[in-house]
Amino acid sequence: MKKYFGVDVGGTNIKIGVVSEKGKIIEKIKYSTTKDRPDDTTFINHFIEVMGSEIKRYPEIDKIGIGLPGMLSEDRKKILNLPNIPNLGGRKFYKELQNAFSDKKFKLENDANAAALGEYNFGSGKMPETFLFITLGTGVGSGLIFKKKIFNGGKGNALELGHILSEDGKVLESHIGKKGIMRMTLNILQEHPESEINDLKSFRPKDVALAGLEGDIVGIKVFQKVGELLGKALVTTLRLLDINDIYVGGGLSAGLKIVEPELRKVLNQHLPEYYTEDLNIKKASLGNNAGILGAASLCIED
Amino acid sequence: MKKYFGVDVGGTNIKIGVVSEKGKIIEKIKYSTTKDRPDDTTFINHFIEVMGSEIKRYPEIDKIGIGLPGMLSEDRKKILNLPNIPNLGGRKFYKELQNAFSDKKFKLENDANAAALGEYNFGSGKMPETFLFITLGTGVGSGLIFKKKIFNGGKGNALELGHILSEDGKVLESHIGKKGIMRMTLNILQEHPESEINDLKSFRPKDVALAGLEGDIVGIKVFQKVGELLGKALVTTLRLLDINDIYVGGGLSAGLKIVEPELRKVLNQHLPEYYTEDLNIKKASLGNNAGILGAASLCIED
Incomplete structure (x- = not known):
């Protein structure tokens, strides 16, 4: 069976997956993103080194997909x-990789786009040919699969949903990204000293979602607010893109059961039935492996 | 030279143009949209009647493009x-037309999309292959030409820029469409009794724009506000579509000289240079004929 490397580059880790063409992960290897933070000028050398050691272990793999957390040139x-x-x-990453591994084929892509394509290729159930993919995690990312392909917009970097304007002149991500959720939680906790979140020694946004799912009032309020703000962002997104299927991934999609009713309330309030009556909102299926699988799916030929 | 019918259906008038394949208007005929308003059930019969009489006059024309002010099914x-x-x-307009004129070929499209395609095909100067087209008039419409074609989104009705959320929970069009501009003007006039707009017996939004261009404070303030609100809408639009070229048409594009600096101020405030440094904003070139020429351009084969 054909295999690909799927490489998920994050701020902290480089995750390299060996992935079958059917989307089965054969092996996962994790390296820190840079050896000597905060001097990240060494990243490319470091990347070539770790990539090289995996290539040596799997010499038969000739295609390598890489998901990167940011903007790329239109030609990738x-x-x-x-x-x-x-x-x-500004670095010509593709050329540097190609120089280092001239017999391999590299595909670079924005990580949210890659995750969207991964969901399209490897997601469970029958996938629609066009859908919006949203990832709720440290940041808020999104990608559009449009007629089976990644939609890159006019210059290569479309679907920056996390950076559209939201309340108080701030962008959506600053409200419902990890930091925003922590801030919101601390605020709402003050009104609800009875919340069980106070019993936790420390907590992460995902714990707030999980507490909400168990009925904790603060967890519920926080993720209802996420639903409201994400809903307003989607009113605009649906008006501009006219999409019928939305998949939500990322660690904070754990809270989708609280988010969705509030989100639909906002959509119903601001959009005609045309947009809402058949709208599907689903949790993405690839979970923690979305990054690796998405990157590997870049290697699948059209 | 090959000729097409370009038909612009509005709430008040049906404008039928005989248009050469190069975009020259050979003749323009205007009918009222319905004979017996407000009973608009007669529209299709009326349309078939007036279309029939023009077809009789130009039997050699076999393609008819029609721009309609609203939403169409994905298959048009x-x-x-x-x-x-x-x-x-809910009416199957295409089928009714085809039944009435079985030897003609019809193309139906949303009017803003058609105007965008008209600008692409017949606009002055070299047109980019991807651009956002915005029409400022009674309403606020938009269309995206993406790689030389109309972008219809997932279900056929993308780019409803006039209906994205703007200030006070209202949609953009309710602020900067004709009615919004009239309301805004009347408000601002109260603070500025010296405005020359007071000297007009009656005025339309376009008069406000023209007064602004001549230095009238109320005209300037109104269209600066249009720039601010349109700018905020474009922050989101550029983040989602990553477009480098924007063409602004419609009667109120007369105020673009006042709108643009304010709009760019908002874009510069909320977007990184990547989006703004090479951004072109231009007045569309087809003016009052955009509807007819846009509709005719639907007949051009790929």
Whole structure:
């Protein structure tokens, strides 16, 4: 069976997966993103080193898909801006990889786009040919699969849903990304000293979602607010893209059961039935492996 | 030279143009949209009658493009919703036309999309292959030409820019469409009794724009606000579609010289340079003929 490397580059880790063409993960290897943070100028050398050691272990794999957390040039050869690895901005990553491994074929893509394509190719159930993919996690990312392919927009970097304007002149991600959710939780906790979240020594946004699913009032309120703000963002997104299927992934999609009713309330309030009556909102199926599987799916030929 | 009919259906008039394949208007004929308003159930019969009489005059024309002010089914055969001709919702307009004129070929499209395609095919200067087209008039419409073709989104009705959320929970069009501009003008006039707009017996939004261009404070303030609100809508639109070229048409594009600096101020405030540094904003070139020329351009084969 044909195998690909699917490489998920994050601010903290480089995850390299060996993935079958059917989307089965054969092996997962994790490296830290840079050896000597915060000096990230070494990233490319470091990446070539770790990639090289995996290539040696799997010499038969000739295609390598890489998901990157930021903007790429339209031809997917140059990194424009990676907020978590700033010094990579402007680097001709594709060429440097090709020089290092001339007999391999590389495909670079924005990580949310890659995850969307991974869901399209490897997601459970029959996937629609066009859908919006949203990832709720540290940040808020999104991608559009349009007629079976990644939609890159006019210049290559469409679907930056996390950066559209939301309340108080701030972008959506600053409200419902990890930091926003922590801030919101601390605020709402003050009104609800009875919340069981107070019993936790420390907590992450996902714990807030899980508490909400168990009936905790603070967890519920926080993720209802996420639903409201995401709903308003989707009113605009649906008006511009006219999409019928939405998949929600990322760690905070754990809260989707609380998010969705509130989100639909906002959509019903601001959109005619045409947009809402058949609208499907589903939890993405690839979970923690979305990054690796998405990157590997870049290697599948049209 | 090959000729097409380009038909622009509005709430008030049906404009039928005889248009050369190069975009020259050979003749323009205007009919009222319905004979017996407000009973608009007669529209299709009336349309077939007036179309028939023009077809008789130009029997050699075999392709007819029609721009309609509302939503169509994805296959462009059924009218879903025309706010100005409500009873047409659900009618199989394409089939009724084809039954009446079986030897002619019809192409139906949303009017803003058609105008965008008209600008692409017949606009002055070299047109980019991907651009956002915005029409500022009675309503606020938009269309996206994406890689030389109309982008219809997932279900056929993308780019409803006038209906995205703007200030005060209202949609953009309710602020900067004709009615919104009239309301805004009357409000701002109260603060500025010296405005020359007060000297007009009556005025339309376009007069406000023209007064602004001549230095009238109320005209300037109104269209600066249009720029601000349109700018915020475009922050989101650019984040989702990543477009580098914007063409603005419609009667109120007369105010673009006042709108654009304010709009760019908002874009620069909320977007990184990537989106703004090479962004072109231009006035569309087809003016009052955009509807007819856009509809005719639907007949051009790929």
